[in-house]
Amino acid sequence: MDLTFERGDPDRPRGHAIVYVRDAADPNVVSATYLVILPVSMDIAKYVPPFLAQQVPKLGEQGLTAFAFPPAPERVDSHDQIVKLAEYRGDDLIFAGSRPLTDPGLLLAVIGEVVSEYSARYERLSKPAAAEQIEPGRGVVEVSDVLYGLMSEADKLNELTKLVGRLRYAREGSDTATADESEAHIKVIGSHLPENRQVDRILAAATSSSRDASKLAQLYLERAYCLYREDYMRVKALEAEIAQLELDKG
Numbered sequence: 059m060d061l062t063f064e065r066g067d068p069d070r071p072r073g074h075a076i077v078y079v080r081d082a083a084d085p086n087v088v089s090a091t092y093l094v095i096l097p098v099s100m101d102i103a104k105y106v107p108p109f110l111a112q113q114v115p116k117l118g119e120q121g122l123t124a125f126a127f128p129p130a131p132e133r134v135d136s137h138d139q140i141v142k143l144a145e146y147r148g149d150d151l152i153f154a155g156s157r158p159l160t161d162p163g164l165l166l167a168v169i170g171e172v173v174s175e176y177s178a179r180y181e182r183l184s185k186p187a188a189a190e191q192i193e194p195g196r197g198v199v200e201v202s203d204v205l206y207g208l209m210s211e212a213d214k215l216n217e218l219t220k221l222v223g224r225l226r227y228a229r230e231g232s233d234t235a236t237a238d239e240s241e242a243h244i245k246v247i248g249s250h251l252p253e254n255r256q257v258d259r260i261l262a263a264a265t266s267s268s269r270d271a272s273k274l275a276q277l278y279l280e281r282a283y284c285l286y287r288e289d290y291m292r293v294k295a296l297e298a299e300i301a302q303l304e305l306d307k308g
Contacts, residue, residue, distance in 0.1 A: 066150030075150035089131035124177040130165040255282040
C-alpha cells in the first residue's frame with residue numbers, strides 16, 4: 059500500500075502517526091485513528107485470560123509491536139483539527155484515501171494495511187545502513203513522547219522522579235550518554251505537564267553542580283506533587299524553603 063504522508067518523511071517515519079480517511083460520500087467528513095509503534099515487543103497472550111488465549115495465538119507468537127487505536131477511524135471535527143494536532147504533537151500525518159465510512163469492515167482492513175506498511179518502513183530504519191544516519195536515541199525519545207501523553211499526571215510525576223534520580227547519578231558518574239538521554243526524556247515529560255509544575259526548574263536543579271542542587275531538585279519535585287494533590291498549604295511552605303535555598307545559593 060502506498061502511503062500518502064501529508065506531514066513527515068515517508069523514508070523516516072517517526073513511529074507515531076495520525077491516520078485519516080475522508081468519507082467517499084462527503085469529502086468534508088473526516089475520520090481518524092492513531093498509529094503507534096512500540097519500542098519493545100509485547101506478547102499479548104500473557105495478558106489475556108486462559109479461556110481467551112486460544113483466540114490470539116497469532117499475536118502471541120509474533121508479539122505486538124504496532125497497532126492503531128481505535129482499530130477503525132472515528133469521526134473528528136475537521137481536517138484542520140488533525141493537522142494542527144499533528145504539528146503540536148510532532149506526529150506523522152497520513153492520508154489513507156476516501157472510503158465509505160459506513161463500512162467498518164473495509165475501514166479495519168485499510169487501517170491494517172496502513173499499519174503493516176508503516177511498520178515495514180519504520181523497520182527499515184533499524185538496519186545498519188540506515189541506522190548510521192539516525193541520531194542515537196531520537197526514535198526512543200519520540201515514541202516515549204507518545205507514551206508519556208497517555209499517562210496520568212501521577213504516573214508522569216513518578217517517571218519524572220525516576221529520571222531525575224537517574225540523571226543525577228549519571229552526572230556524578232560522568233556517564234554523559236545516560237545523562238543526555240535522561241535530560242531529553244525529562245524535557246519531553248515537561249511538555250506534557252502543566253507549566254506551573256516548573257519542570258524546567260527541576261531540570262536546572264538536577265543538572266546543577268551546586269552544593270544544594272540535589273535538595274533543591276527534591277523540593278521542586280515535591281512541590282509538583284503537592285500541586286497535583288492540590289495541597290496548597292504545603293506548596294506555600296515548599297516555595298518558602300526553595301526561595302531560602304535559592305537565596306543562600308546566590
